[in-house]
Amino acid sequence: MREVSGVSAKILEEAVAGLAAVEAGEANLDDFLDFRLQYPELRRSISNLLFLCFRRKRFLEGWIGRLAARPPRPAVRRLLTAVLAQITFQTGIAPESAVNIAVGLVKHSGKLQEAKFVNAVLRRALEQPQPVPEAPELVLPPVLFKRWRKRYSEAELAQLAAALLAQPEFTFRAERGFEPGELAAEAVPAFGEFRFFRACSAARLLESAALRDGRIYIQDPATSLAPSLPDFNGVKSVLDLCAAPGGKSLMLGERLAGEGRLVAADRSERRQRQTAENFRRRGLDYQVTVADPAELTGEFDVVLVDVPCSNTGVYRRRPDVLWRFRPEELEKITALQRRILGEAARLTAPGGQLVYSTCSIEPEENPLQVEAFLKEHPGFERLCERQLLPSAEMDGAYACLLRRRASSI
Numbered sequence: 001m002r003e004v005s006g007v008s009a010k011i012l013e014e015a016v017a018g019l020a021a022v023e024a025g026e027a028n029l030d031d032f033l034d035f036r037l038q039y040p041e042l043r044r045s046i047s048n049l050l051f052l053c054f055r056r057k058r059f060l061e062g063w064i065g066r067l068a069a070r071p072p073r074p075a076v077r078r079l080l081t082a083v084l085a086q087i088t089f090q091t092g093i094a095p096e097s098a099v100n101i102a103v104g105l106v107k108h109s110g111k112l113q114e115a116k117f118v119n120a121v122l123r124r125a126l127e128q129p130q131p132v133p134e135a136p137e138l139v140l141p142p143v144l145f146k147r148w149r150k151r152y153s154e155a156e157l158a159q160l161a162a163a164l165l166a167q168p169e170f171t172f173r174a175e176r177g178f179e180p181g182e183l184a185a186e187a188v189p190a191f192g193e194f195r196f197f198r199a200c201s202a203a204r205l206l207e208s209a210a211l212r213d214g215r216i217y218i219q220d221p222a223t224s225l226a227p228s229l230p231d232f233n234g235v236k237s238v239l240d241l242c243a244a245p246g247g248k249s250l251m252l253g254e255r256l257a258g259e260g261r262l263v264a265a266d267r268s269e270r271r272q273r274q275t276a277e278n279f280r281r282r283g284l285d286y287q288v289t290v291a292d293p294a295e296l297t298g299e300f301d302v303v304l305v306d307v308p309c310s311n312t313g314v315y316r317r318r319p320d321v322l323w324r325f326r327p328e329e330l331e332k333i334t335a336l337q338r339r340i341l342g343e344a345a346r347l348t349a350p351g352g353q354l355v356y357s358t359c360s361i362e363p364e365e366n367p368l369q370v371e372a373f374l375k376e377h378p379g380f381e382r383l384c385e386r387q388l389l390p391s392a393e394m395d396g397a398y399a400c401l402l403r404r405r406a407s408s409i
């Protein structure tokens, strides 16, 4: 008994620390779970609770507002958020126990008045469970709802909200020629020749030899959009300019099928270690380079530039991105994208193809960025582009295929 409540208290404490770290901008959710857990052995439970807190943040914080006579201080709000998530959405812990553990934690920290407040708020919550809303305006962060309402239909907004609330499928890509057999429950739609599957069991997949030797790679099917766009006929050299950790480089390598040269470049040394490891597992000896795009030289038949972005398309798997979105930071990120895309243009051979991609659904980072690029680079033309919105099947993504005219300087 002692043991169970001890574990539950640790999970709650860690979840509250995670909410604080993300709110303070000290870490994103993935980094918190990967590098900052005090009890990494409890990662799965902590992660489940944190994902719920971010998926249901609007509802949970609105409920706290109605339950508490005065707004709680931020640390208490975070604790209440996590406990309300447990008592509303989790079945593994009895609601009464969740409340007792939370009150115990506050008492333990010596704040007796605050413990009384937390106890009163949570007891009220137990007495009056609330209907859980699904309407986009009550699910999405207000800043993004306001932006998205201007350009998406009601059906699209409902799709965007539903994508935040649902747990996405565990999907993976299988290398050409590899049959995943019992690892796969079914094939799922993807782009080009790439083959994606829904995993039968995440645990079995994570322990599989196929994952260890790189014949499968855990990925969302939306990632196949950008590498599927260029025509690989006669292509001899490929550059992936923002390659780490190598998800799209592996797909470019698969399309090259050993017929040419691939350079996977990225400015992050830490992330490039992962790219190199992914190539090693697969037995590929493509070049892995640590460099800022401005430092690279040469000309390539195909350049893929998967730029840093606001990530607003991938919130199914990283729900915290929606709450970290700041419109005022868009300008900074689009300026960086413009610079990197300009370098990519310089590295594209005459007649070569350039793929620009993001995992964002903001037009400033996508078609508007490309239009500005085309004005500044008349030697390029747009061949096609596609915007995917997050859905039940896949993440959001944008990709545009450009061509440098053969005669351009």
Ligand SMILES: C[S@@+](CC[C@H](N)C(=O)[O-])C[C@H]1O[C@@H](n2cnc3c(N)ncnc32)[C@H](O)[C@@H]1O
Pocket: 241, 242, 243, 244, 245, 246, 247, 248, 249, 266, 267, 268, 271, 292, 293, 306, 307, 308, 309, 336, 340
């Ligand atoms: C979206 S991620 C790339 C994901 C990768 N293409 C994949 O499929 O696995 C963007 C990458 O751009 C890199 N990058 C390159 N130049 C950068 C710069 N000046 N500032 C920030 N990130 C930069 C980052 O290190 C990061 O790895």
